[in-house]
Amino acid sequence: MIEIREGGIASTVQDLGRTGHYHIGMPPSGAMDEYAHTVANYLVGNDGDAATVEMTYQGITATFDDDAVIAITGADMSPELNGDPIGTWETVAVDAGDELDVQFATDGARAYLAVAGGVDVPEVMGSRSTYTLVGIGGHEGRGLEAGDELPIGDPANGSADLVGTRLPAEYVPDYADEDTVRIVVGLTSYRLTDEARETLCSAEWTVSAEADRVGYRLEGPDLEFEERDQPFGAGTDPSNVVDLGYPIGSIQVPQQPIVLMQDAVTGGGYATVGTVISADRGLLAQRQTHKTVSFESVDVEEAIDARRRRSERLAEIRSVIDG
Amino acid sequence: MANERIKPVDLPEPRYEYGADDHVFVELAEAMSFTANFKAMAITQQVAERDIEGVVENCPANASYMLRIDPEVIHPDDLIAELRELEAELDLEEYEWETRLIDVPVLFQDPWTHETLMEFRDRHQDADSTDLEYSARINGYDSVEAFLDAFVGAPHMVTMVGFVPGLPWCFQMVPRSEQLEVPKYVEPRTDTPSRAVGFGGAFSVIYPVQGAGGYQLYGRTPIEVLDVDQSLPDFGDSMVFPNPGDILNYRRIDRETYDEIREQVEAGTYEYTYERVRFSPEEFFESPHEYNERLTEVIE
Numbered sequence: 221m222i223e224i225r226e227g228g229i230a231s232t233v234q235d236l237g238r239t240g241h242y243h244i245g246m247p248p249s250g251a252m253d254e255y256a257h258t259v260a261n262y263l264v265g266n267d268g269d270a271a272t273v274e275m276t277y278q279g280i281t282a283t284f285d286d287d288a289v290i291a292i293t294g295a296d297m298s299p300e301l302n303g304d305p306i307g308t309w310e311t312v313a314v315d316a317g318d319e320l321d322v323q324f325a326t327d328g329a330r331a332y333l334a335v336a337g338g339v340d341v342p343e344v345m346g347s348r349s350t351y352t353l354v355g356i357g358g359h360e361g362r363g364l365e366a367g368d369e370l371p372i373g374d375p376a377n378g379s380a381d382l383v384g385t386r387l388p389a390e391y392v393p394d395y396a397d398e399d400t401v402r403i404v405v406g407l408t409s410y411r412l413t414d415e416a417r418e419t420l421c422s423a424e425w426t427v428s429a430e431a432d433r434v435g436y437r438l439e440g441p442d443l444e445f446e447e448r449d450q451p452f453g454a455g456t457d458p459s460n461v462v463d464l465g466y467p468i469g470s471i472q473v474p475q476q477p478i479v480l481m482q483d484a485v486t487g488g489g490y491a492t493v494g495t496v497i498s499a500d501r502g503l504l505a506q507r508q509t510h511k512t513v514s515f516e517s518v519d520v521e522e523a524i525d526a527r528r529r530r531s532e533r534l535a536e537i538r539s540v541i542d543g
Numbered sequence: 544m545a546n547e548r549i550k551p552v553d554l555p556e557p558r559y560e561y562g563a564d565d566h567v568f569v570e571l572a573e574a575m576s577f578t579a580n581f582k583a584m585a586i587t588q589q590v591a592e593r594d595i596e597g598v599v600e601n602c603p604a605n606a607s608y609m610l611r612i613d614p615e616v617i618h619p620d621d622l623i624a625e626l627r628e629l630e631a632e633l634d635l636e637e638y639e640w641e642t643r644l645i646d647v648p649v650l651f652q653d654p655w656t657h658e659t660l661m662e663f664r665d666r667h668q669d670a671d672s673t674d675l676e677y678s679a680r681i682n683g684y685d686s687v688e689a690f691l692d693a694f695v696g697a698p699h700m701v702t703m704v705g706f707v708p709g710l711p712w713c714f715q716m717v718p719r720s721e722q723l724e725v726p727k728y729v730e731p732r733t734d735t736p737s738r739a740v741g742f743g744g745a746f747s748v749i750y751p752v753q754g755a756g757g758y759q760l761y762g763r764t765p766i767e768v769l770d771v772d773q774s775l776p777d778f779g780d781s782m783v784f785p786n787p788g789d790i791l792n793y794r795r796i797d798r799e800t801y802d803e804i805r806e807q808v809e810a811g812t813y814e815y816t817y818e819r820v821r822f823s824p825e826e827f828f829e830s831p832h833e834y835n836e837r838l839t840e841v842i843e
Contacts, residue, residue, distance in 0.1 A: 239599050239600060239611075240599065240600065241708075242600040242602050242611065242705075243600065243601060243602040243603065243704065243705070243787070244704050244705070244708055244781065244783040244786075245704055245706055245707050245708040245709055245710055245751075245783070246708045353707060353708075353754070354707070354708055354752060354769065354771050355771060361771075403563070404562070404563045404564070406560040406561050406568075407560050407562060407568050408560075408570065410558075451572075451573040451575070452574040452575050452576070452719070452722075452745060453574060453575030453605070453606075453714075453724070453744045453745035453746065454573070454574070454575075454744055455727045455743060455744040456726040456727075457726070457727070460727065460744070461573070462572075462573065462605050462606045462607075462744065463604065463605050463703060463706075463744070463746065464568070464570070464606070464609070465568065465604045465607065465608070465609035465703075465705065467562030467563065467565075467566035467568065467611070468565075468566070468611075469563055470562060470566075474731075485706050485707060486602070486705035486706060486707075487602070487604060487703060487705035487706055488705075488706050489727065489743070489744060495561070495562040495563035495566065496563060497563045497564055498563060498564050498565050499564075520561045520563075520564060523561075523564035523614075524615075524618070524619075526564070527565070527614060528615060531615065
């Protein structure tokens with residue numbers, strides 16, 4: 221059991237999300253930075269889809285009522301155990317009664333706490349991920365608060381032997397440098413003028429304060445639409461289309477662009493102009509408010525390659541950790 | 544007017560688009576029509592039946608559809624080739640489906656949506672009218688009553704579910720010349736009561752939960768479209784009640800009936816009034832009003 225003393229700003233239990241329900245309006249939820257989440261799990265001997273605690277900007281304070289094996293990855297939030305700093309991207313032993321204090325993010329926005337055996341909250345529709353809008357999954361369908369108790373599953377054999385394992389530096393991202401995310405331009409991008417399509421990929425966008433698990437609102441130059449007689453059913457604004465499905469990672473343009481994230485609204489009536497590639501969504505999720513980000517246009521082959529390379533990298537990490 | 548047919552629309556070539564590496568988005572038409580929607584439903588149904596490996600989400604929408612894939616299992620180009628093939632083989636004239644005709648009681652001009660819409664007048668096209676007064680006027684109706692008569696005068700088909708879990712987008716089952724159309728709010732509201740019945744573009748919606756929204760607000764239904772705990776009798780299989788292809792029949796109720804139904808919902812005993820029906824687009828197109836009358840008889 222992990223007992224939460226302080227919940228931080230927005231800490232939720234997440235795994236790799238629930239699939240198969242997008243058509244009823246249910247987004248996948250799941251870890252915003254799948255890479256950091258998966259590596260945290262590997263470091264404690266879990267499968268990649270075990271549930272972790274995702275912490276945003278500020279971490280949790282918690283005590284463990286049993287010995288445990290943990291790892292913290294993602295944003296650097298200067299974690300301490302009983303007041304002493306502990307490493308991140310590293311397997312750490314915790315003794316019964318120890319207090320873990322995860323502080324403010326200095327680099328990146330989201331950190332992941334994995335514990336050997338995984339956070340063992342009940343599955344809802346095949347996933348332990350929290351979706352706060354309708355209050356399902358995770359711990360009581362909401363963010364963590366003081367007094368919450370999180371059950372831990374049975375650790376895999378040998379997880380204790382992983383203590384002291386440190387992820388080789390070549391695999392540790394430096395979020396401060398990651399200011400470019402790759403997108404595939406498309407969907408209803410025909411709605412933008414040629415100039416606006418160019419601006420989308422040349423402008424420097426600033427992550428606004430409205431950046432959460434649903435979407436990242438970006439600030440920058442205005443994007444102009446092609447003039448047209450609005451089609452029947454779309455609504456009168458040039459940004460309106462007949463309501464359609466929104467891909468995860470898609471960029472919509474009500475006025476300023478919004479990139480939809482893991483708790484996305486699944487559809488609606490704003491023109492969508494491109495999609496952040498799956499390998500780079502986690503990098504955007506680590507971009508702090510007020511930091512800038514640029515979009516680099518790539519074709520679908522490069523997007524698939526990037527995803528494949530990330531899968532291979534994770535497989536390599538798994539074998540490095542498991543020795 | 545009463546005997547007007549619905550003419551099938553000649554759709555343009557579909558637009559096949561990549562949503563990065565892991566989505567394929569297909570726009571069948573820019574404009575809404577029953578033809579476009581039935582095509583989206585027919586193709587996505589075929590995709591489901593073929594059980595194509597690597598397709599992880601299958602989402603029909605109003606005039607488009609979207610599939611989420613694992614590109615390490617199926618390349619988007621291979622999927623698009625198969626979708627083109629499906630599209631070429633599709634014969635919409637023979638397409639029919641089992642659906643449900645569902646009674647949806649609505650208290651129009653209710654106190655809750657009224658309070659909300661008054662609060663956000665500064666984000667609306669017309670600060671001096673209510674949403675219903677504005678909608679009636681721009682659609683050429685003399686009164687709110689006459690506009691509501693048209694709104695409930697024919698059933699609305701669920702053409703898409705989404706935005707948030709359980710929200711149905713519905714397209715009224717009348718010829719194009721009788722379709723109502725309204726703009727969305729100039730700037731979206733930050734608040735909408737749960738179970739609000741709204742209208743935007745050419746779509747009516749029921750908001751499952753309290754939250755942001757940009758549709759004109761007309762009323763509130765006492766019944767739920769989303770039951771997260773699945774405690775109501777009709778939510779045994781899914782926490783969401785409406786499905787694409789369902790037909791909603793809005794019914795005007797008074798405050799007393801609203802309260803009665805609401806009490807049953809809160810007690811966990813309310814059961815939807817609905818009947819299973821076979822829907823034939825061809826017969827519907829041929830004589831929509833007559834067809835609707837026959838359909839709605841089953842729940843009257």
